Amino acid sequence: MGLQLPQELIDMILDNIHDDIPSLMACSLAARTFVHSARTHIFKRIEITPPPDPLTSSNPCQRFHKLLSMSPYIAPLVEDLSIVLVGPETSFDYDEDGYYLEERHVTWVMFGRTLSLVLPLLNLKRISLVENAPIDWNGGGDYSMDWNKMGRQLKSALAKVFSSPRLEAVHLRGMVIESPCQLLSIFSEATALKEMSLSRLYFTQRWDQRKLWPESQPWRPQLRSLLVADVQSDSFCQYFVSPGIDLTHVNALTIATDSVEWRNKIMGGHETWTLRWRRASALLLIVLALGSQDFFTANLRTIHVFSRWIFQLLDAILKTCPHDTHLEHIILEGHAYILHMPSDPDFDASIDASVDRLKCTLKTVEIRTINSGSAFESFGGWEEAVHAALPSLLRRGMLSVTETK
DSSP, rough: OOOOHHHHHHHHHHTTTTOOOHHOOOOOOOOHHHHHHHHHTTTTTEEEEOOTTTSSSHHHHHHHHHHHHHOTSGGGGEEEEEOOOOEETTTTOOOTTBBBBSOOOGGGTTTTTHHHHHHOOOOOOOEEEOSOOOOOOSSSGGTTTEEEGGGHHHHHHHEEEHHHOOOOOEEEEEEEEEEHHHHHTTTOOOOOOOOOEEEEEOOOOOGOOOOOOOTTTTOOOOSSSSEETTTHHHHHHGGGOOOOOOOOOOOEEEEEOOHHHHHHHHOOOSOOOOEEEEEEOHHHHHHHTTTTTGGGTTTTTEOOOEOHHHHHHHHHHHHHOTTTTTOOOEEEEEEEEGGOOOOOHHHHHHHHHHHHHHHHOOEEEEEEEEEEEGGGHHHHHHHHHHHHHHHHHHHHTTTEEEEOO
């Protein structure tokens, strides 16, 4: 008789390879004691991709529905469902005249029926509906998922998921809907919702006809993380500071707006904060240059800014930051080919003096680059350039240089 491992030890082993699906599948075939734990990880997160051909008779969603029908034990294991509205099945290449080579098609969920059969079988903690496409492929949302044109059965199935007391996270990227109020109403009863990510939203109602969320109407989610990185973020942010919406529990915020006013209103909570600011423009540099310390709330711990002026922003942030700040981490990110490297020979001396002035709460400064090879021969070349520009932070052991995709 061979040595039989305790089930707890087997579960711990499989927990350590939870994201290695091929290994998990091999383990599930190795012994009966591996099966349950392996299945838990294999089916925890499912991604449904678009059909290769919009008119095909068989697609990934239909195959997944067939699997759930044949193996009912799978449905309770699925916690995270990602639905790709537009993905690699669509070509985004241009012809010589600057037009797309392939005809645009309305996203497959708008005319497919199987998704409305799949959703009621699941009890999800997280759901994502995302366009994996260039930002310019879909002007005006003409090819996005349109909530008001959606079939009644699918809309009902999605509405039940969005209002489920079990749902903890939602990620929407690429959706047409009438108004911000209608969007917020879909999630108003999701009492467990902690994470919300919204981008590429298109509202059909005119901006001057939109109303704030009614103060008398409860909005029950207690969000911890909010991302509003939208084509209409400047106007959309105000709907999240309606008196009827409580954001005091939010501690991680990502916004794509130049509006300092809305950023400050949203940051009204009393917990530790991570602020990610997309589209940080010259306006932010001006605000910091004028010495405005309103940017630094007492609960701000991390600031993550996307910009082409990352070195100038670093200097401005450190100069403006109050000496009694609680800021611990600064992350600055941008495309290497448009970044403005510091030209002032006293730049690093200014950074060094600013860090000396601050109390010891600041722990790390991370510089992230996207596509560093477009401006430098390699990421290594970019890293050396950053080290040369910020030797004082490198000497202090505070500087981190990374590459993102």
